[in-house]
Amino acid sequence: MTSGSEAGDGSNASSRARAGHVSVFRTGQRSPQVSITLDQRTGREVFHSNMALARFNPGRVWESLTEITPDPQFLDGNGLFSNPSTSPATATFDILRTRVLQTIAKQKWSRIAITSPTHGCGKSFVAANLALSMARLPSCRTVLLDLELRDPQLARLFGQSDVGALAEFLQGEQPLESQLRRLGANLALGLNGAPVSQASELLHGPDFPQAMSNLRELLEPDLILIDTPPALGSDDVLALAAEVDAAILVVDGKLTTAEDVRACERLFDGRLPLLGTVLNRAQDRATERYAYGQRN
Numbered sequence: 001m002t003s004g005s006e007a008g009d010g011s012n013a014s015s016r017a018r019a020g021h022v023s024v025f026r027t028g029q030r031s032p033q034v035s036i037t038l039d040q041r042t043g044r045e046v047f048h049s050n051m052a053l054a055r056f057n058p059g060r061v062w063e064s065l066t067e068i069t070p071d072p073q074f075l076d077g078n079g080l081f082s083n084p085s086t087s088p089a090t091a092t093f094d095i096l097r098t099r100v101l102q103t104i105a106k107q108k109w110s111r112i113a114i115t116s117p118t119h120g121c122g123k124s125f126v127a128a129n130l131a132l133s134m135a136r137l138p139s140c141r142t143v144l145l146d147l148e149l150r151d152p153q154l155a156r157l158f159g160q161s162d163v164g165a166l167a168e169f170l171q172g173e174q175p176l177e178s179q180l181r182r183l184g185a186n187l188a189l190g191l192n193g194a195p196v197s198q199a200s201e202l203l204h205g206p207d208f209p210q211a212m213s214n215l216r217e218l219l220e221p222d223l224i225l226i227d228t229p230p231a232l233g234s235d236d237v238l239a240l241a242a243e244v245d246a247a248i249l250v251v252d253g254k255l256t257t258a259e260d261v262r263a264c265e266r267l268f269d270g271r272l273p274l275l276g277t278v279l280n281r282a283q284d285r286a287t288e289r290y291a292y293g294q295r296n
Contacts, residue, residue: 061176064177065181065188067181068158068160068181078157082132090129093132093133096126100248100275100276101140111226112245112248113237113240114126114130114227114248115228115248115249116251116256117264119233120255121250122280123228125280126250127227135183135187140186141186141188141219141220141223142186142187142221142222143223144188144227146191147236148192148228149166149199149229150195150229153227154192155191160181160189160193164194165192167192172207176219188221199234226240231247231267232267247268247274247275248278249274250277
């Protein structure tokens with residue numbers, strides 16, 4: 001049997017272990033070294049103007065994220081279109097970007113899941129290119145999270161092999177700035193280097209919503225794009241529903257059936273608004289037909 005004092009010591013030890021993983025960027029903390037003045041008549045504390053806390057600055061957190069500079073040719077080889085001057089396909093994603101921004105501004109949304117009915121539809125490709133398009137807007141801070149926890153793809157697409165386990169951040173074991181990477185000034189990447197077999201259980205756990213809240217509080221992003229698992233393969237997307245505002249459904253022009261789309265619509269009905277549907281690998285050559293300002 002464990003005595004009360006021994007149990008208390010164990011609890012304190014656990015707290016000390018967790019304290020080492022708290023972000024150094026903590027809001028609303030008042031220094032314990034500040035002296036306090038008491039009003040002699042009321043006995044209340046009086047805080048002088050020079051003791052006021054400085055406003056929390058998310059820009060400092062963004063600057064603290066490790067910056068990565070992927071080779072543009074490597075990105076192009078992986079189908080990520082980062083340079084409008086050399087990649088005409090960026091125009092397609094810029095159109096998608098504008099439609100998304102107009103919709104989320106109207107609906108006051110900021111957290112968008114990008115999913116597909118089944119594997120192989122190109123949702124990670126769409127999520128990454130939409131994030132790169134958003135990053136070309138200097139006034140828009142965007143976070144791209146790889147919550148396809150069972151089969152993460154974004155680290156490979158961006159050519160990053162030294163990323164840690166995103167689950168450590170999602171479970172409160174590591175601070176945000178140790179896990180996220182920054183591409184340019186205003187795109188933060190939550191990449192994952194370790195698949196999670198019990199993904200649904202992690203997403204249902206109490207630490208996950210707290211981690212997402214911390215991310216929003218510390219970074220104050222304008223938009224969070226979340227690469228999620230296929231909607232029809234597991235309950236992971238539904239487990240995420242409380243942490244997203246709407247979903248974009250990516251369908252494959254060759255693989256996805258009409259019944260797949262209807263099944264997703266039924267699944268989302270009353271649970272998750274559908275922002276729109278993106279047709280990937282369409283048969284026509286719309287990018288070439290509608291491109292302008294390009295010269296061969």
